[in-house]
Amino acid sequence: MTAMPSEGASIPPPVEDFLMNFLMKHNMTQTLECFQTEWHKLGNGRESAAEIESVPDVYTRSEHLERALEDCESMCAKYQQKASAAEAQFEKLRKERNHHRTAHRRILQEKKTMGQELKRLSRQVDDLRKELEELTEKHNAALREKMLAKLQRDKASQRATQLEQTARAVSASQLAPTRTTAIATTAAVANTTAQRPLPSLAKATKRLQSPVLSQSQRMPATLPRPEQLLPPPNLRPMTPGRAKALTVVNTVKASTCAVGAIALHPQGDLLAAVDDAGIMSIWQLPGGQLEQQVAAHPSWLADVRFHPDGTLLLTAGSHPKVDLWSSAGLCVVTSFLEHAHCVWSCDFHHTGDFIASGSMDNTVKVWDITTGKCLHTIRSHTDSVNVVRFQPHSNHILSGGADKIVRVTDGRTGLAVGSMEAHTNAVSDIAFTYAGDVAVSCDLDGTVCAWSMRDRTLLHTAKLGPHPANCIAVDTSGQVVAVGSGDGAIKVLALDTFDLITELQAHDDAVQALVFDHAGGFLVSCGSDGTIRLWS
Incomplete structure (x- = not known):
């Protein structure tokens, strides 16, 4: 008797095993003995095992198909999950697209509105500029009239x-x-x-x-x-030697304000x-x-x-x-x-x-x-x-x-x-x-x-x-240059070399103006301290 194939066998059993198992299962011993005797005699005359027929194992195939079906169902479940996720992602993207589209339309509308407002403001600026020019022209005309009137008043006062x-x-x-x-x-x-x-x-x-x-x-x-x-x-030339010896010989308090x-x-x-x-x-x-x-x-x-x-x-x-x-x-x-x-x-x-x-x-x-x-x-x-x-x-x-x-x-x-x-x-x-x-x-x-x-x-x-340096003066001989400074000093330079000869200190505030005597006898200065000083 041939043994039953194992459950995990993947090769279908021969035909004789299938028949013998079937006869043994139904207790058909006589038929089984006759089948074995005839099958033995028949088997002695076969040339090779390739001629032995086999019967497909339906149970094994069913088991394979069940396993394949389970694999397909699990893959299908995975694909369904991925499809659901993709659908949710698609829905999310669709909502975002609709949101951005709405925002884009709103921005376009705002841009159009701002463009119209900008054009309106530009036209208003042009109108205001024209009005400003007209007002400026009127102001200048009024100012000229005022000055002419003042001039006429001065002339009348002058005649009187x-x-x-x-x-x-x-x-x-x-x-x-x-x-x-x-x-x-x-x-x-x-x-x-x-x-x-x-x-x-x-x-x-x-x-x-x-x-x-x-x-x-x-x-x-x-x-x-x-x-x-x-x-x-x-x-009398103002030589560098004379310039170095300049001192204040007279000071006049000319004003309570700066003498400019x-x-x-x-x-x-x-x-x-x-x-x-x-x-x-x-x-x-x-x-x-x-x-x-x-x-x-x-x-x-x-x-x-x-x-x-x-x-x-x-x-x-x-x-x-x-x-x-x-x-x-x-x-x-x-x-x-x-x-x-x-x-x-x-x-x-x-x-x-x-x-x-x-x-x-x-x-x-x-x-x-x-x-x-x-x-x-x-x-x-x-x-x-x-x-x-x-x-x-x-x-x-x-x-x-x-x-x-x-x-x-x-x-x-x-x-x-x-x-x-x-x-x-x-x-x-x-x-x-x-x-x-x-x-x-x-x-x-x-x-x-x-x-x-x-x-x-x-x-x-x-x-x-x-x-x-607020002011500058050149003596008549063309030898020295006097520069009035913001610190109250008068800096004297040699004109030909621009070397500093001396610094004259007397003013309490910035020096505002300088002038040399035409004959070279003295230098006059004035400043923000309200004084006029004579240097010689």
Whole structure:
């Protein structure tokens, strides 16, 4: 009897085993014996075992199929779990997509709304800008009307007090016989100017543009004679040795405020000073006696200059105008009214027929004294113009400002000639040698520069900081340069080498202005301590 195959067998049993097992299971012993006998006989005649047939094992196959089915069911369950997770992830992503799509649509709507609002605001800004321009134009027109009205009032007051001023001029001429001719000339100029009709508002508006000038109104071309370039015959040279020995010989308490500028009369015996209270005063030198004083301005004054013949004075200050004064009676002869902001500096041409002014409105203006018209408006500076000076015996104008550049302009044409750049801060003052061939400038960093006016090249540089250099002066002999500092010191340099010779200490506050005597006899300084000091 053949044994039953094991449950784990994977090979199906032979046919005879299947039949024998079946017969034994049903207790069919006789049939089993007959089958075995016949099968044995039949088996002896077979050539190979390959001819033996086998019966498939249904149970084994069923078991394999059940296991395969279980594996498939477990895999299906896993796939279902993954499919559920993927479906949940897809649903989450779909919700996020819908959320972002909604946010994107909202942002597009906000962008469209903001664009429309921006266009509306731009149109509103354009409208407001036009209104601002109109209001500015109205304001400027009103300001010009106010200035013209003030000028008319001053002229009327001047006519009313003309007799009194003439009497004062006669009295002053008795005190100073050498200036009798100058006083008579000043009275004639004042009379002529007082009788001159005032320009209308339309004409004043037209003067905002430089007029086309006739040949008689133009600044004449000048070629200095050789004797004009020589120093005065009575000059006492300010040598470095003399400069080192300078001491204060006279001190005048000129004001309770800062004295901002001083100017020396061409004859050298009078000194004009202006202060931050708007007071202009005339002092006798070297004694320091007060001769005349006038409230020239309701606010501060920044600069004062004498006419080349000493008959007139020029002042500039916080108002957008330049005043021309009679030096005899200290009365206003005329005013020049085209600047838009305060005027920091002014100067006379060496002929005395023209003046230049520099303002906080970034412009330099050239004026004709005879006609009172603005010949040129120079707009070469990009910031406030702090100082403007005519080159001696020339028509060139040097101006310096907060843009740190010294610019050279032809006063006849109003066109730029060149520029000189070396300063690191705003230019505060400019001065020339007597011949005008060398210019010196200083700035608020304490830097002092010397320039050759032939080719506008830098000759020397001195660093005198950290305090600002407020003012500068060159003696008539052209040997020394005096620099007024913000710490109250006056630093004296040799012009040819720019070596420091000495420091003069006397002022209690910043030095604001310096001027050398034309004959080289002394140096005059003023400062924020309200004093005027004479050095000799």
